[in-house]
Amino acid sequence: MSTGEYSSTGLTRAELRELNRLAAIAVPASAEYGVPGADDAVIFADIVGSLGRDTNAVREALGLLRDIAGGDFAGLDRATAAAAAMALLGRDEPAIAALGRVMLQCYYRDHRVMRALGREPRPPYPKGHDLEPGDWSLLDAVRSRPPMWRDRDQRGK
C-alpha cells in the first residue's frame, strides 16, 4: 500500500512503512477467523490518524525497532522481521505499551472485526444493552447473617 498520504501525521514515510509492517505482524489477517490485519488500509489509516498524544511514544518505539533490526526493519525478510517485531513487542516499556494501544484501540473498533466477533459495530449510546437481572435468591444466604459492623458508639444496635 502507499503510505505517502500519511506524511502529515507526524511520522516520516519511512516510519509509516515500518509501522505498517509491524502492524501486519502484530495483528495479522486471518482467513480462519475472517478478519483483516492491523495493516489493512482502513484500519491502518485509523491507527495513523489516531496517534495523537502517542505520536512521540510511537516514534520512540519505532526507533527501538530499528535498533533491534539493525537498521531498515521494512527491508528485512519475513522471518527476520517477525523476530524483530516480537522482540520489540515483548518489551515492558511505556513506549511499547503506547504502540500496542494505538494499534489495538483502532483494530477492535473496525466494523469488520466487530462483526467477525459477533458484535454490533456501534457506539454504546443511545441503544445501550440488555442485561439479565440475575437470580436474587442467591442473596438469601447472606440476608440471614447477623450484623457484621462494629459500632463503638453503640448508637445503631
Next chain:
Amino acid sequence: MAADDTPDTARPRDETVDVLIIGAGASGAAVAWSLAETRMRILCLEQGDWIKPSDFPSNGRDWEARRYADFDISPNRRARDTDYPINDDNSAMKIANFNGVGSGTILFTAHYPRLHPSDFRVKTLDGVADDWPIDYWTLEPYFAENDRMTGVAGLAGDPAYPPHRPTLPPVPLGRTGTRYARAMNRLGWHWWPSEVAVATTEYEGRAKCVNLGHCTPGCAQCAKASVDITYWPHALRARVELRTRCRVREITTDGRGMASGVVYYDAQGMERFQPAEIVIVAANGIGTPRLLLNSASARFPNGLANSSGLVGKNLMLHPWPQVIGYVDEELDGDRGPQTVMWSKEFYETDPARGFVRGYTLQFSRGTGPANEAITSAAAGRLPWGKDHHRVYRTLLYRRLMIGVACEDLPEEHNRVTLDPVLKDSHGIPAPRIDYTIGENTRRMMEHGIARASEILAAAGANNIAASRVLNSPGHLLGTARMGLDPERSVVNAWGRCHDVKNLFIVDGSIWVTSGGVNPTCTIQALALYIADNIKQRLATLFD
C-alpha cells in the same frame, strides 16, 4: 508570596459575595445547594468546563480509545487546558482526577458505599491513626439526604452496614454477578449488591440506565449521578452563581487574619480579585493543599491555615490491586454498570490476618473489546502474531475482575507539596506528590489478592493474575485533616479552619482516615453536614 492584606487595586475587583466556593465537584456542589436556602449571595469558581452529555465517549465508536485520551483519568495524560499538571514521579500511585463542573464525579465508577461506623473510631478500636471528631451517626441524616439528592441504587438489609434504605432498585446482577454470587455462597463469604449512584429507574428528571456499560468516563444517558446533573441544577435555580474556567491562584487574607477573597484567572486569562465574606474550599485532597500552600503570606508563611504544619500531609490514596481471571462462558463484559457487588467479609479488623483495618472487595463486570485487548496485551496474556486471534476469543467477555479497596492509613511523609519547577498554564506552582505504601497496607493488599484469587477460582476462573501496578482510583484524602486539637489538625469538627475563622474546607482533604471504600458518598455527606453547621451557627460563625 501573597500580600497579607486585601490585594492591590491594579487588578479588577468583583463585587463582594457572601460565600465563595472554590471547586464545583462532589463537595462544592453539595455545599452550594445546601447553603442556597440562606439566600446569601453564593458564587462558585470552577477551573474547568461544563461537560455536555454529547461530549462523553459513549456517543462514538472511539469510546474505548478516549479513555486513554481526553477522558483519561490522569490529568498529565489528559492534558486538557483546564487541567493542571501533577508531579507524581515520586509516588507509588499515579494520580487521577478530573477538572470540570462535577469534577471527579464525571469520571467516577459511581460505586457509592458509605464509610462504616468503625471507620470513625480507628484509634479506639484498633489502636492506629486517630479517631474522627465526629461519628457515623452524626453523618447519618446527611447520608440519607445525599442519597435522596443523588438517587442511589441498592438493596436494604446489608448486614455489613447499619440499616438504611437506598432510594432506587439495585443494578442487575447479570451473568457476571450471578457467577460471583454463586462462588461467594460456596465460600460462605459476605456479598451484597453494590450501592451505586446510577438511576436504575427514572429519577428526578434523569433517564433510566440503559446499560451503556461505560460509566467511568461520563454517562451520555445521564443515568449516572455526577453532580452537574444532580446538585447543580437545583443550586443554580436557587440563584447560586457558577463561573467556569476560573482558576483560583490564592486565597487572600486581611489585617485580622481573615480570608478576604481570592485572586483568580478568569476565562479570558485575566487576573481578578473576588472578595468574599466566607471562603469554602472544595478543590479535592490535592488541589486544596496546593491552594493553601500557594496562599502563603507574611502572616501565614508556611501556607494558609497551616500552623499545625499538616497541610498537605497524611495523603491517602487507597491502594487498589486488581485480580483478574477468565471463565469459559460469555459474561456481561462492558454491558451494564461496571460495579456489580461488594464484599465486606474482610472489612473489619481481625488481628489474626497480620494487619489492622481491612478492605472492600469490589466485583466488576468486565470490559470492552479494545480495552480487553490493550490490557491483556500489556499483561502478557494476549500474544502478538499468529496466535493473537485464537487467544483473544478466550478472553473477550469472559473476564472476572475483583478490586481490593485497601484502607490507607495516614502517614505524614505521604504528602502534597509545591513543585519547585512545574507550573500550570497560568504559572501557578503545581503539586508534587511524595507517597509510599505502608507496611500494614502491603500486608492487607497481599491478603486481599489471595482472597480475591480464591473467589475467582471458586467461580471457575483460570488464567488468574493480580495487578500490583497501582494507579490511584482518584481518592484524594487526608491532607487538611479535621480534629479538635489545632496542633494536630487543620479544620475543626465542622470544617472550619482553626487558623482562619471564615475559611472552610469541605472536600476529602478533611478525612482523618480513609476507610476502605470509595469516598464520594461520605465526602458529600460531610459537605452537607458542614453546610448545616454554617447555617445553624451563622450568628456566631466567626467566634
